[in-house]
Amino acid sequence: MIDFVNQYLIPALVLGGIYALGAIGVSMIYAILRFAHFAHGDLMATGAYIGLLVVWVLDATPLAELSVNVRLLIGLPAAFAGTAAVAILIDRLFYRPFRRARSMIVVVIASFGVALMLRSLVQLFFGVDVINYADGIQFPLKMFQPLRILERHIYIVVVTIALMLILHWFLTRTRTGKAMRAMSDDADLARVSGIDTERVVIWTWILGAGLVAVAGVFLGMDTRLVPTMGWDLLLPVFAAAILGGLGQPYGAIAGGLIIGAMEELSTYPWVGDGPLVPPDYKTAVAFAVMVLMLIFRPRGIFRGRVL
């Protein structure tokens, strides 16, 4: 039982949190800007590599004494802000010209181009090889015996929960957050009500890109960095957003946790000795969930929007 918790449940929670942080942005961007943002995975990679830069920079300071995980936590604001800035710039250059277009599908095509442009820049600056934030093996903390929790998993779960609480506060208590929800309900009505919709758009990018950047750093912390990490995450993140109902940030969180849990738990030997689903095919689980959702409940469990 305790092995189940250590080897499946905790990783499921971690992966679910990472997916959730990505799915929030996909969901909000879809509702507010009315397009599926296929460069979202590569924004995640951008955040992860900004985190790597921070680790390198801090190596040259007295803070190099700190563990890599702690240095990454210090780097989170930089990854958040840097990726948000990149996203706002991308929006200006490549998405905004189509804002009033009748059909948003052209923006989806543009976002595919952006995804590859971002990836190629990562490859240009960091090469194509797998990079780890830190070398060597990390040992689990002993303080929660018989639970064996990795230090980094504690950081990931705590920071993810904190960010979600902040998000909730932002969306329900601030003027801009409420305007964001209003615009996600009905962008035209928001405009005729006098809401500054371009400002809401900027905040959407700040939140969406910032959160997915944090997810990228966490994914890098938990696994490794590789330029295609964003593309690989695109599918589960979209599955999570669709599962939660597009335009529903809380739905996206739930969707992320469910998809993450299903992917991890699908490899548990539920029947017989071998894993139920071979780990190589984990991605297929997210996809299967998504296809079933699209067929039977395209609006997601929380009644989001459909095109």
Added chain:
Amino acid sequence: MGSDLLRANGMTGGYGGADILKGVDLAVEAGEIVAIIGPNGAGKSTAMKAVFGLVRLREGEIRFRGEDIGACQPDELVRKGMAYVPQERSIFPSLTVHENLEMGAFIRRDDFSHVIDLVYNLFPPLKDKRRQQAGELSGGQRQMVAFGRALMTEPALLLLDEPTAGLSPVYMREIFERVIAVNETGVGILMVEQNARQALKIAHRGYVLATGENIFTDSGDALLANPEVAESFLGGHGNQADRGGTHA
């Protein structure tokens, strides 16, 4: 009556294709209720959208409080004292009633709690439901939220696009009563209505549009009394009068 609040002359234009408006004139004086009626496809809603900067005009001039607003975007017009309630989907369904009102006041940086109180006084049912999601309310109550949201900027001119569309007669009467009540606080009102007879009854003045042109312009009572208007645009007499003419 007082000075011009809104004066639009020779509005001509549409959505890029053929012109829907062919030289429409409209005016609202301070404190007036003005109704625009006419058959489907007459350009009533388009004329209202043109006033609110949602339709680009090829020709014509629109002045609001004497100022040329032809090139203004909707959010600028809200700042200048205009407010608009679109025909459909005029609330934010996932926001609470209270948040809907706050969004109406988005441009305000001052304390607007007194306006919220005013709206709750005007629409008492909303006060009890202020923590509920607006999407859960009944059709009539949603319309009250839409109304209230538009009043949050304390506009001088309120544009209502078919405020009673799809409402039961009971709610229709209720909404028209509120229109009068809002007007009595000094707000000028320009409304497009399918329920032409009822609209003209509460309107100081009315415009009859057909095929994108002004056909009749007169006081509400005079239009009601005009046999030609009654015949062509009010569906004759009797019970179906509520529907407004569609066979012009």
Added chain:
Amino acid sequence: MELYGLFLFAVGFLTMAMIYAVGSLGVNINWGFTGLFNVGVAGFFAVGAYSSAVLTAPESVNHIGGFGLPVPVGILAAMVLAALVAWPIGRICLRLRSDYLAIATIGIAEILRLSFRNYQPLGGGPFGVNNIPRPFESLPGPWDQIAFLLLVVAIVGVILFLVQRAWAAPWGRVLRAIRENEDAAEAAGKNVEKFRLQAFILGSALMGLFGALMAHYVKIISPEGTEPLLVTFLPWVMLIVGGAGNNKGAVLGAILVWGLWTMTELLTGRLPDEWALRVGYLRIFLIGLLLQVVLQKFPGGLLPERPPTVPRD
């Protein structure tokens, strides 16, 4: 010698461009004709490439077969299998609108690629399928290359002819009608779903052919060869640059974009190795940028579709 090298280079260049044109034409039937946002080209490419490869390659311990069958059999089977894979996907996904279809087709493609990579019997896993026969390879000197090029040109010519006919025929008109206004097409009594499914399957079969031709040309197919960047994104950019909806545009786009791709490779080839590899990624950036410029400045592409259209949904 110099001139001869240049000639061979030109032949190789045109062969690749024409193979890509097949993929670009497939995307055109999906997107250009019908407005189906299929970004799972890599999946159908992989099905076509692997099936033709396994059927025609000599026997190997790495995977089932190969069966050493004649190349035309392999190519035909590639198209049929790609179509067969497309059929259930189409049945499920075509009811969904653009963005959803996009994510669904990406997913299908990823899972197909995942299977080819991880399930060795299917296509040799990481080793791929080797020694795939290339038609005319027994001919001497440059003639093997030239003959293969002529074969590919002929295939593109035949496809172009047939697709152009279909486009002008009532079938094409119905597709256009569906693309412009689905409800109106439905109201006019057209079985919208059936037509969309036909277009989806036909386009996917061409993507399978695209994969098969590539496999026979480069004589090896491995998971790296089905990288979405190369086999999904490039055909898409080619179509957008050439002009979505225009078959000749799809071919022209293939030549131009493949030209840009090859030229940048020549340029970076002159850099020191360490840099060449990295700067090589800049050309992906350039292709991405080209796409953005075309989308914003030439929304119809270089050869815009002929009949007057409104932006598609």
